[in-house]
Amino acid sequence: IKDHLSLQSNGSLSASSPPKQPFIIGVAGGTASGKTTVCNMIISQLHDQGVLLINQDSFYHSLSNEQLERVHEYNFDHPDAFNTELLLSCMEKLKHGQAITLPNYDFKSHQSTGPGQKVNPSDVIILEGILVLHDPRVRDLMNMKIFVDTDSDLRLARRIQRDTVERGRNIQNVLDQYARFVKPSFEEYILPSKKHADIIIPRGGDNDVAIDLIVQHIQSKLGQHDLCKIYPNVFVICSTFQI
Ligand code: ADP
Numbered sequence: 001i002k003d004h005l006s007l008q009s010n011g012s013l014s015a016s017s018p019p020k021q022p023f024i025i026g027v028a029g030g031t032a033s034g035k036t037t038v039c040n041m042i043i044s045q046l047h048d049q050g051v052l053l054i055n056q057d058s059f060y061h062s063l064s065n066e067q068l069e070r071v072h073e074y075n076f077d078h079p080d081a082f083n084t085e086l087l088l089s090c091m092e093k094l095k096h097g098q099a100i101t102l103p104n105y106d107f108k109s110h111q112s113t114g115p116g117q118k119v120n121p122s123d124v125i126i127l128e129g130i131l132v133l134h135d136p137r138v139r140d141l142m143n144m145k146i147f148v149d150t151d152s153d154l155r156l157a158r159r160i161q162r163d164t165v166e167r168g169r170n171i172q173n174v175l176d177q178y179a180r181f182v183k184p185s186f187e188e189y190i191l192p193s194k195k196h197a198d199i200i201i202p203r204g205g206d207n208d209v210a211i212d213l214i215v216q217h218i219q220s221k222l223g224q225h226d227l228c229k230i231y232p233n234v235f236v237i238c239s240t241f242q243i
């Protein structure tokens with residue numbers, strides 16, 4: 001801490017800014033629960049703050065030709081479908097103020113495409129995805145963990161609509177995939193991760209009160225966050241000087 005305190009000519013001590021660490025929020029929940037919608041609402045309310053949204057979907061493994069031939073047998077809702085090592089290394093870099101290259105995932109070809117997108121670190125980072133609360137190493141990076149809890153029938157209805165319109169699927173395939181992989185993996189991996197959440201949002205983006213409270217909490221934490229995170233005792237020391 002002495003590296004960040006200096007003696008002024010009038011005898012007082014002043015603190016220079018310690019290295020910044022972002023406030024990292026995890027947003028998990030079942031497919032089409034409203035995770036992206038909730039994140040966008042939080043971001044729009046934190047308009048004065050730089051917020052970076054990272055989607056776990058960006059870290060899906062690309063399928064091999066062999067896997068592509070049998071894509072209807074592939075479980076995209078299993079933790080192994082994601083390159084979690086790459087996700088962890090990207091999040092570690094962002095946490096320490098370094099830029100990353102974010103893979104660009106295409107839901108129609110089931111591949112990462114192009115060179116990826118350069119992304120700079122930010123004061124607030126939101127990591128959103130079905131399984132972001134599953135791996136303890138990913139959870140440990142987070143300052144705040146949210147689970148978006150929306151009824152399964154509503155999620156399935158939204159998923160059919162979205163996947164047929166935006167992700168190039170037909171209804172029969174969406175229903176088959178849902179019954180074979182999406183629902184069982186939700187019950188086995190996603191729903192149990194809810195117990196790790198600090199906040200559970202019923203009804204997703206319809207829950208304005210929950211979003212308001214979350215935004216207030218983030219704003220109240222942001223001011224004290226950097227010092228607390230790096231030097232847990234710094235406020236005790238500072239208050240002694242003030243007295
Ligand atoms: P997720 O990120 O969890 O997959 P999204 O936020 O992308 O979920 O929502 C999935 C679909 O449901 C989108 O088409 C979105 O427009 C729609 N949707 C999300 N929340 C609501 C809501 N509260 N009311 C109506 N439609 C919604």
Ligand code: C5P
Pocket residue numbers: 030031032035057060076077106107108110129130182
């Ligand atoms: O946006 P959402 O959270 O719904 O995205 C995750 C879902 O995308 C998973 O439930 C998975 O079944 C689906 N998915 C897919 N095809 C891929 C990759 C993911 O249907 N190539």
